[in-house]
Amino acid sequence: DSGVTQTPKHLITATGQRVTLRCSPRSGDLSVYWYQQSLDQGLQFLIQYYNGEERAKGNILERFSAQQFPDLHSELNLSSLELGDSALYFCASSSRQDYGYTFGSGTRLTVV
């Protein structure tokens, strides 16, 4: 157990739907990062939050959004889902003292 908790582990939904992925960072970590991993794109950075504020943005689609709550957990919202959104979505967290991330076990999203 890495200390980063992601739910749900698996999600199957239809095109056009909206889903929410949840992440609880390691205790004490203020930064949360979201990554998308697909077969043809590898690990792609989506967005980062630090203590509730957005700090960095990657190639995140406008249909996707995220937020970090006062208790530091984060949610990634994916809407108007398309088949190509099927992927593993990872959350990672880090603290001020850490230089590396600790990853969760991911949410596997399948859009049918």
Place this chain on the structure above:
Amino acid sequence: GESVGLHLPTLSVQEGDNSIINCAYSNSASDYFIWYKQESGKGPQFIIDIRSNMDKRQGQRVTVLLNKTVKHLSLQIAATQPGDSAVYFCAENPVPLPYAGGTSYGKLTFGQGTILTVHP
């Protein structure tokens, strides 16, 4: 070198051999590098890191070498075991963390990965 998508570089070794996994990074301003191991169905797991002011760092059975001249990073695994079979990713962080206001923000950029298969 790196490949895209399904055509990940692969390395097959016998148990007990030493393994060397290579990575070419893209940003000459990158200050910090990490190797991650990802087993099937799991998230990437931190293995070892190195700052740009070093050219070598050793851990338990693993060594990372950094050649900034040619922007090359390698991971050496000694006495490779079947449990080492996984996909290995290098990652770079261009943000000098000690100067980033004390925060650790700065997104990691990952390479495409190398599949390591260890045969008993």
